[in-house]
Amino acid sequence: MKKTVLRKYAQLIARMGVNVQPGQEVFITAGLDQPEFVKMVVEECYRCKAKKVVVDWNYQPLTKLHFRYRTQRTLNKMDNYEEARWAHYAEVLPCRIFLDSDDPDGLNGVNPVKMAKSQQAKYPIIKGYRDQMENKYQWCIAAVPGEAWAKKLFPGMRASQAVEKLWQAILDTCRVWDDPVAEWEKHNKSLQDHCAYLNSLHIEKLHYTASNGTDFTVGMIPQARFTGGSEESLQHIVFNPNMPTEECFISPMKGEAEGIVYATKPLCYQGQLIEGFWIRFHEGKAVEWHADKNEKLLGEIINMDEGSAYLGECALVPYDSPINNTGLLFYNTLFDENAVCHLALGKGFMDTIEDFQNKTLEEVRALGVNESMVHEDFMIGAADMNIDAICEGGKVVPIFRGGNWAF
DSSP, X not given: OOHHHHHHHHHIIIIIISOOOTTOEEEEEEESSOHHHHHHHHHHHHHTTOSEEEEEEEXXXXXXXXXXXXXXXXXXOOOHHHHHHHHHHHHHOOEEEEEEOOOTTTXXXXXXXXXXXHHHHHXXXXXXXXXXXXXXXXXXXXXXXXXXHHHHHOTTSOHHHHXXXXXXXXXXXXXXXXXXXXXXXXXXXXXXXXXXXXXXXXXXXXXXXXTTSOEEEEEEOTTBOOBOSOEEOTTSOEEOOBSSOOOEEEOEEEEEEEEEEEOSSOEEETTEEEEEEEEEEETTEEEEXXXXXXXXXXXXXXXXXXXXXXXXXXXXXXXXXXXGGGTOOOSSXXXXXXXXXXXXXXXXXXXXXXXXXXXXXHHHHHHTOOOOSOEEEEEOOOTTOEEEEEEGGGOEEEEEETTEEOO
16 A cells, blocks of 8 residues: 555544644554554654654454463453553543454454453453543544455455455545545534434434344433534544444433344454344343354353443444445444444443533433443444334434435
8 A cells, every 4th residue: 555645544543533632642552463554653643743652562362372371360450550551541631542453353262251251350440540531532443454354354365465455445434535634524524414413303212123123122311412423522622533434323221222133244342253143122131142153252242241231322324334335344343333323232422411511420321321341333234224213292203214314
């Protein structure tokens, strides 16, 4: 891929993604797959006058070794230096950039129970710092090609060709064209216009149906609002948390979900694929499920904590989306969730609540926003999906017909 094009992408992440402000710190998490591009992002952050930029590298084979050889007790312990990092995040509120290039099958063989217990043990400590940071900092998740990931998508190609092909798909879906910033400004306005219409309807429930068996109703929080595209932190800095993004999303009412939903794409969870699955909800909670592949792992997600069996997000994405129209299954939630409609198990979003800036976390959760240590999106959009909004007074308004916007 041409360096001039990659430089545009790096600039987009630094300036439109996290929108680095002069004097801010930046922490980047990245794999070992594209060090030259990571260097570009670091440089662009400094050009935005970042105070300092820190890169944390990760490598899936090492993660597998850790979970194979460390005891559960060791994995469960949050060491002082690890907690000090979280304390620094909460105090300084640095920008955080996550550059994903993971192999979708990279953690196959890791004991899911061992991993879940480790996360559950550390979460009470992490949660305190996360709550302090909620909506106060800028973050952005973007992607770069990893060789194993590229070969998963394009198995018939040589590795170098597959990586180049994946680069092109990433750049196209992230609108890295002649003027990416202008493209993103236009795209954000389109998403926000859709959200404004949805919010004008005063929706009480959404009813989803599709020929695959999905028949599902979910309740809305009266104070919740659809949002999409760019966000604004409590520090009044506008940023784009997901690149790419195509969704208008909302946090539903905890405890108000009934029926069954069928996944239409695999879920990649911590380097393992969950495929061919459905989930049945009753009184808001996942009460029954099945997966053709990795059903036990799906159960681990649903049973992670008290809130993980409830929904934290409903996201509307037309089937005729730029990502879905590539014809690719990315095996990566960042892309696949922005290809079609999806739901998320677990944590809801405080900033979907009207006037959240003047509410505490406790007040937001009391309104019905779910709390959990997980937030796992799974895709349910289909070519024949219909979605109806049941609005105040019982009025029914079509939202989706044949998988796409009905307005």
